[in-house]
Amino acid sequence: MAARAKQSGRGRAKTAIAQGSWRAPQIAPVMLVSGPEDFFASEAVASIRAQLRDADPALETSEIDASSYAPGELSTLVSPSLFMEPRLVVCEHVHECANEFLQEALDYVANPVESTVVVLRHESGVRGKKLLDLVRANAGFVEINCVTPKAHELHEFVVTEFRAQQRRIQPQAAASLVAAFNTDVAELAAACRQLMALSDDREISAELVERYYGGRVETTGFKIADATIAGQLAQALSLVRAGFDTGVNPVPIVAAIAMKLRLMAKVAGLAGTDAQLASQVGAAPWQVGQARRDLSGFTEVQLGHAIMLCAETDHMVKGLSRDPEFAVERLVRKVAAREL
Numbered sequence: 001m002a003a004r005a006k007q008s009g010r011g012r013a014k015t016a017i018a019q020g021s022w023r024a025p026q027i028a029p030v031m032l033v034s035g036p037e038d039f040f041a042s043e044a045v046a047s048i049r050a051q052l053r054d055a056d057p058a059l060e061t062s063e064i065d066a067s068s069y070a071p072g073e074l075s076t077l078v079s080p081s082l083f084m085e086p087r088l089v090v091c092e093h094v095h096e097c098a099n100e101f102l103q104e105a106l107d108y109v110a111n112p113v114e115s116t117v118v119v120l121r122h123e124s125g126v127r128g129k130k131l132l133d134l135v136r137a138n139a140g141f142v143e144i145n146c147v148t149p150k151a152h153e154l155h156e157f158v159v160t161e162f163r164a165q166q167r168r169i170q171p172q173a174a175a176s177l178v179a180a181f182n183t184d185v186a187e188l189a190a191a192c193r194q195l196m197a198l199s200d201d202r203e204i205s206a207e208l209v210e211r212y213y214g215g216r217v218e219t220t221g222f223k224i225a226d227a228t229i230a231g232q233l234a235q236a237l238s239l240v241r242a243g244f245d246t247g248v249n250p251v252p253i254v255a256a257i258a259m260k261l262r263l264m265a266k267v268a269g270l271a272g273t274d275a276q277l278a279s280q281v282g283a284a285p286w287q288v289g290q291a292r293r294d295l296s297g298f299t300e301v302q303l304g305h306a307i308m309l310c311a312e313t314d315h316m317v318k319g320l321s322r323d324p325e326f327a328v329e330r331l332v333r334k335v336a337a338r339e340l
Contacts, residue, residue, distance in 0.1 A: 002036065002290070004010065013276075015136055016136065016137055016138060016139040016230060017032065017135060017136040017137070017138060017139065017141050017142065017143045018139065018140075018141070018143070018320055019142070019143055019144075019145065020044075020142040020143065020144045021144070022040040022041070022043050022044040022047070022144050022146055023043070023052075023164060024047060025044050025047055025048055025050065025060075025142060025144050026142050027051055027052065027117060027142075028088075028117070028140060028141050028142040029112040029113075029116070029117060029118070029140065029168060030109055030112055030117075030118050030120070030135055030138070030141045030142075030294065031048065031117065031118070031119045031120070031140065031141065031143075031144065032119075032120050032122065032132065032135050032136070032141065032142070032143040032144070033045065033119055033120065033121045033122070033143075033144045033146060033150075034122050034123075034132075034143060034144070034145055034146065035123065035124070035145050035146035035147045035148075036123050036124050036147070036148055037146040037148040037149075037185060038123075038145075038146075038149060038186070038188040039146075039185045039189060040144075040146035040185070041121060041144075041146045041158055044144045044146065045090055045119060045121070048088065048117065048119060049061060049088060052086060052088055052117060055086070056085075056086045058085045058086065058173050059085070059086050059087070059088060060086070060087045060088070061088045061089075061090070062077045062087070062089050062090070063090045063092060063229045064077065064089060064090070064091045064092065064095045064101070065092050065093055066091050066092060066094045066096065066097035066098065066101045066105075066128075067092075067093040067096035067098050068098070069097065069098040069101035070100075070119045071100045071104075072104075073101075074089070074091070074101065074104045074105060074118075074271070075104060075108075075110060077089050077135035077329070078108060078113045078116050078118065079113070080113060080114070080115070080116075084114075084115050085115070085248065086115045086116070086117075086212045087113075087116040087117070088116075088117050088119070088257060089116065089117070089118045091105070091118065091119065091120050091121060092120065092121045093121065093127065094120045094122040094127075094128050094131070095122045095123045095124055095125045095127050095128060096127060097127060097128050097131075100129055102128055102130070105120070105128075105131050106130065106131055106134060106155070106271055109131065109134050109135055109138070110134070120135065150183060150318075151182060151249045151250075151251035151252070151317075151318075152183055152251045152255075152317075152318050154178045154185075154188065154252075155174055155175060155178055155252075155255065156252075157176060157185070157188070157189075158174040158177050158188065158192055159174055161189060161192040161193070162192060162196065162204065165196055166202075167196055167202060167203070167204065168202060168203040168204070168207050169192075169195075169203065169204040170203060170204065170205055171222065171259060172206040172222065172256075172259065172287070173204050173205055173206040173208065173209040173251055175221060175222065175255055175256055175302075176206060176209045176210065176213070176221075176222055177191055177192065177209055178221075178252045179221040179222065179248060179249075179252040179253075179256070179257075180213050181213075182248070182249040182251075183247050183249075183251060190305070191213060193338075194212075195208060195209065195212065196270050198212065205284075206284075220317050221243075221253040221254075221255060221256035221257075222256045223239055223250065223251040224236060224239045224240055224243060224256065224257070224258035224332065225253070225255050225257045225259070225260050226260075227239055227336070228257055228331075228332050228335050228336045229257070229260050229261070229264075229294050229297070229335070229336075230294070230297065230336075231297050231338065232336065233332075233333065233335075233336040233337050236332050236336045237329065237332060237333065237336075240253065240329055241329075244325055250317040250324040250325055250327070250328045251314075251317050251318065251324075253328050253332075254310060254317055254331065255314075256314050257309070257310055257331065257332075257335065258307075258310045258314060260291070260294065261282055261303065261306055261307050261310055262307070263281065263287060263291040264289075264291045264294050264295050264298070264303060265303060265307060266281040266283075266291075267281055267288055267292055267295070268295055268300070268303070273285075274288040274289040274292070276285070297338075298338070301340075302338055302340040306334075306335050306340050309331060309334060309335070309340065310331060310335075313327050313328065313331040
């Protein structure tokens with residue numbers, strides 16, 4: 001029992017470090033920016049620099065390449081000056097660090113300098129593990145874990161980008177952005193920010209996204225969804241295959257089809273004008289009108305089976321299937337041909 005408790009205590013010590021957000025990281029004497037997503041890492045470092053400079057414009061900023069380290073470089077940069085100006089030292093490529101850097105960093109982490117913030121950028125791998133373990137054992141330090149979002153997490157990433165600026169984006173607009181930029185988080189974020197700069201509207205519409213980014217990829221999830229729901233089997237399959245050839249991820253395709261099916265289910269049997277139903281179902285009037293027209297191609301039973309098949313496919317493309325592209329083709333084929 002005592003041995004297990006001691007072992008458990010050691011495990012807790014290794015993970016004592018506080019966890020921070022890349023959007024607004026809490027400042028600490030030593031900050032570990034870990035994980036493979038460079039966009040999140042660069043945003044975190046920029047936020048750290050901005051916070052420190054806002055606190056004191058006299059901030060001195062330096063960068064170290066740990067992979068081509070010159071002995072004594074870290075010690076020189078962190079040494080207190082006569083007037084104790086605040087300092088930020090960003091150490092890049094710690095996952096490829098030289099032995100000299102590793103030893104000096106271990107010594108520094110054990111005894112940080114007042115008014116100095118050292119940022120350690122470590123992407124992945126076991127190089128520098130002793131340093132990482134020492135940093136993570138300190139509750140007074142902060143780690144920012146920069147994990148690349150999974151495909152099904154990109155929609156929430158887009159929504160959060162707009163929310164962070166007190167803005168909103170329509171669900172279809174967000175899904176269209178994901179379909180167009182799902183292979184690069186930095187490009188996706190840049191598209192979000194460009195839209196906010198281009199428009200003063202509080203809510204970004206699907207029309208605005210289509211106007212600026214409709215041609216970003218040959219095929220988007222919503223074009224595939226439109227052809228599928230319309231029963232245009234040959235066109236839908238052609239678009240799916242072209243989409244896969246140009247890098248469209250299976251997840252936003254399924255999401256687009258699911259979104260259309262869910263809206264069809266919401267408006268089925270409701271009375272009123274498109275404008276009257278828009279606020280009731282949480283969609284734009286034109287979307288309500290399109291959903292009503294789409295309903296004419298489905299029986300109630302077919303719509304129910306299509307929604308269940310879409311939910312099943314959603315699970316498959318998020319890890320339950322070894323061939324997510326085949327799962328998407330199966331969904332498109334069955335819905336478009338009404339084999340439900």
